[in-house]
Amino acid sequence: MDDLIKLERNVRSTYATTLSLLASRYHYHIPISERDVPGLPRVLFLGNHSSGKSSFINHIAGTEIQHSGLAPTDDGFTLITHGETEETLDGQTVVTHPDLDYQDMADLGPEFLAKLQYKTYPAEILRHLTLIDSPGMIDSASGSQLRGYDFRECVRRFSESADLILFFFDPDKPGTTGEAISIFTEQLVGLDHKLLIILNKVDLFGHIRDFARTYGTLCWNLSKTIPTKDTPRIYTTYIPDIATGEADQKNTIPLGDFDASREEIIAEIKRAPARRADNLVSGLLIQAKRLAxxxxxxxxxxxxxxxxxxxxxxxxxxxxxxxxxxxxxxxxxxxxxxxxxxxxxxxxxxxxxxxxxxxxxxxxxxxxxxxxxxxxxxxxxxxxxxxxxxxxxxxxxxxxxxxxxxxxxxxxxxxxxxxxxxxxxxxxxxxxxxxxxxxxxxxxxxxxxxxxxxxLRRKIDFTSSFLSNDVQPDVEHDEQPPKDSVSLDESPAPPVREEEDRSAKS
Ligand SMILES: Nc1nc2c(ncn2[C@@H]2O[C@H](COP(=O)(O)OP(=O)(O)OP(=O)(O)O)[C@@H](O)[C@H]2O)c(=O)[nH]1
Ligand SMILES: [Mg+2]
Incomplete structure (x- = not known):
């Protein structure tokens, strides 16, 4: 992880030393969002309500961090990352905390902040990642009235800063809901390189015919909303801890392939730091070439x-x-x-x-x-x-x-x-x-x-350490938390990033 922090520093210093003077001489505008998403790599969980977002987070963390239930459960965003102890911060504290990199979210309004949460948990996978759980999408034309804040704008902000976006569907709603359609066609445009589409709860299919029908419906609906030539890949999976009871009784489709699919999704989640590194360097390279x-x-x-x-x-x-x-x-x-x-x-x-x-x-x-x-x-x-x-x-x-x-x-x-x-x-x-x-x-x-x-990219080896870790919680580790994770009971450390920012800007 130190490598990623070092890379971020190198990328910032290249912007400051090699690009910014030339850019100001020729009035070239370097877009901030493309060059700078501070903090740990982010994985965003989006999707229809009750499609299993929170359950998937609990599964990969190995413990119940998020509540799950059949009715729409989450009505706000939750940021989940590593901490030595289990803690929860409210939205207002999150956007004013100098060590957390969410100050830019403050302008999304008090209703959004009232429902925003920041949770820390001593799970090993969270050491290198922040998982972002979101409220499920619903079939309402006036989502913002229902939620009290601009949900689409929040999704856009989180999506832009995320390194990986997982979009969940389930057999009940393979047709995209009203909100999901508008989010695909408006907020997620141009972000398909970091988007994974997941059909969850496949253990619920009683017969392969049902699976094929649902899969086809989802493909059809997606092809109408995602304007790409090819139908995007759909990861089909289920969460084993939840599925076992039902699956034993009525499952008629072999679940082995879906296990492999789940492992692929988890591997992609673990690859988020590498994605962050790629995005940082490729973003810098694009800006540098354009400026040249x-x-x-x-x-x-x-x-x-x-x-x-x-x-x-x-x-x-x-x-x-x-x-x-x-x-x-x-x-x-x-x-x-x-x-x-x-x-x-x-x-x-x-x-x-x-x-x-x-x-x-x-x-x-x-x-x-x-x-x-x-x-x-x-x-x-x-x-x-x-x-x-x-x-x-x-x-x-x-x-x-x-x-x-x-x-x-x-x-x-x-x-x-x-x-x-x-x-x-x-x-x-x-x-x-x-x-x-x-x-x-x-x-x-x-x-x-x-x-x-x-x-810059070649110097980092992402195959070592955290990429090979198991997806199991590790509560009793002795290591110190990484520099980016926050121990909530400690007084805030000096804001290193702000200093770097200032030096980068100067
Ligand atoms: N059979 C089965 N049930 C699942 C699976 N994943 C989740 N569930 C159940 O589906 C329900 C909804 O799961 P959640 O994790 O709350 O879904 P969510 O997407 O977070 O829902 P919202 O927070 O309302 O958006 C819960 O009762 C879960 O136990 C799965 O793979 N198979
Ligand atoms: Mg949820």
Whole structure:
């Protein structure tokens, strides 16, 4: 677990040292949620009511932490993690406790906090994880009125910060409930990489036909709500401690395969820290690559613009020098006695020749100035158009494209282009740095994309220690709790994370 904390620190320091300065120079916004979910890896249990979420938590913890029952049982979220003793904290304390990383949940409202609980239990599996139990979903169009808080928003928040989401169904409700449908189509969009769908209580099927019918109904309902090409995998399982009595009497389907499925789910739960590590590094890598393309194209466009404005400036200086030189060389022609006398006598007719020369010189200068400003405006407009930026993108990566087709670069470019357009429109091309220090920062970023960032993930070995632990409670262990878990009777330790945060931000 120390490895994961170290990795988090390394990821934060890479954000602070390699990314943030370049990002501020090119007005690149690094989304906070993608880079920073503090605390232990989180596993979120979602699903229809009475589908067995709390029972599954009790099963993997090896003891009854959560109440379970046939009627809707949980009406609030419960955060369950390791502690030397069994303790329960209320929601208000959870969001104000400096050592717990849930301060951002405070704005979900007093009704949500009134039903939020934080439980510690000395179960070994919880040493490296926080399990989040949720209220079951119901078939009500107005869930928020029923619960008193915005359930969907809470699900969205917990889902975004979770490393694994388990979505439970049971044979009674293989058709998704109203709430489940809207959560699949709204709150869980884009999170399918960390979503496992579970059909629980399969021991209740009296016959294989019933199982097939229910499984088919669930697939059908999911295919309508999850907009992916393939039907998602459904883990089919049951909880043995609960099922035995009934299964002995009426079970006609062999339960062996479902045991294997349950073991797979538990293995995935134990893999949550590894998922967290992967998510941290891949999130950093994605941001770093996007920032590199963003900065490279900004640099290219700003350099081209500066190059042209410099040329124009040089042209103006050259013309001024030419005019000055020509005037100097022809000074005897300009300042002859005849014109001097005509000027003092206000005899404009006699000054027609020099007047025409001066007038045409001024007219030509104005014309040149107008043409140049028009050309500059046109150039600026062409740079800040999508097509213009495409040209600079290709120019910035001409070496890479000359070697092979880089589809990955194009997909990053698609994600980054709207941001660059916004930046040049809002801040202008002049605001973008073209200094050698910015080029050095970009080079450093590109080097860490190649070597340092991928090597962060390699340093961790998740196959050791906690991944091989049994799913049994271990009340009498002597080890100290990990740094992230909280002993509730102790006075709060210094908030290490906040310090890190501050240093990362600075
Ligand atoms: N036969 C059988 N019963 C189960 C299984 N899992 C859970 N149950 C029972 O189903 C009922 C509901 O279980 P809970 O764990 O309370 O379900 P929940 O999803 O937490 O429900 P809510 O908190 O209301 O959302 C309880 O009576 C459990 O004993 C299973 O695999 N097989
Ligand atoms: Mg429950």
């Amino acid at each position: 393309v963003h900065s490279a194209v900004c640099l290219e466009a700003a350099s081209a613009y500066n190059h042209l404005t410099n040329k124009i400036r040089l042209g103006i200086c050259f013309s001024l020098l030419l005019v000055g030189g020509a005037s100097w060389l022809t000074r005897t022609w300009w300042f002859n006695d005849e014109w001097r006398v005509a000027f003092s006598e206000r005899n404009w007719q006699a000054l027609t020749t020099p007047g025409i020369v001066v007038g045409s010189a001024v007219a030509i200068s104005i014309l040149i100035a107008l043409i140049m400003s028009y050309a500059l405006r046109k150039l600026r407009r062409s740079i800040i158009s999508e097509e213009g930026l495409d040209v600079f993108f290709k120019r910035a990566y001409k070496n890479e494209f000359s070697i092979r087709k880089r589809a990955d670069l194009y997909s990053i470019w698609d994600a980054v282009k709207p941001g660059i357009l916004g930046v040049v429109r809002a801040h202008g091309l002049r605001s973008l740095s073209t200094s050698s220090s910015s080029r050095k920062l970009l080079k450093k970023l590109e080097q860490s994309i190649e070597k340092e960032i991928p090597s």
